[in-house]
Amino acid sequence: KAGVTQTPRYLIKTRGQQVTLSCSPISGHRSVSWYQQTPGQGLQFLFEYFSETQRNKGNFPGRFSGRQFSNSRSEMNVSTLELGDSALYLCASSRWVADGQFFGPGTRLTVL
């Protein structure tokens, strides 16, 4: 069974730009979560989608948004990028919302 895949793996953007990250969950998994990982703040929960509905959201500004498609694939968008958005963005999927999650390799975003 293929694992969680994330594209692209690396991105370099400049301040003010916007970016879209993509995540394909494990087949059969309906829950997709997004996290931001930085050395200073650790692993922080961004939001979770289940069956195309956002179930909950972490404490991030509205510049961070996401969506989930009918095939459970998910995208995350960050608008008006700031230097502090440089991080590893991780996607994780699970069959149900309370299950352990399976993580993808992440997208490393660098904002210059």
Place this chain on the structure above:
Amino acid sequence: AQKVTQAQTEISVVEKEDVTLDCVYETRDTTYYLFWYKQPPSGELVFLIRRNSFDEQNEISGRYSWNFQKSTSSFNFTITASQVVDSAVYFCALRISGTYKYIFGTGTRLKVLA
């Protein structure tokens, strides 16, 4: 407020030693889930175990064991006879039923020296 504390930032042990990683959580909710994840140097987090708040049974899986104690709000993880491949950052996480928000601890970096 919900919180997960992993007070041990970094631990170094010599191969074959036993090591315990501590995790203390805070929540007023009665239904919640606790998890441990491993992040090896390659970077990809790996799910290790899930426990729900109604199941205080300890669990053993090979060299890994977990001790869940609601009385002390702790969910500790022990590696017996550690190996170099156990070197990684280990995260404890809390998930609240209802909101389903995930709260991760800051992680404990384990270094197992040959």
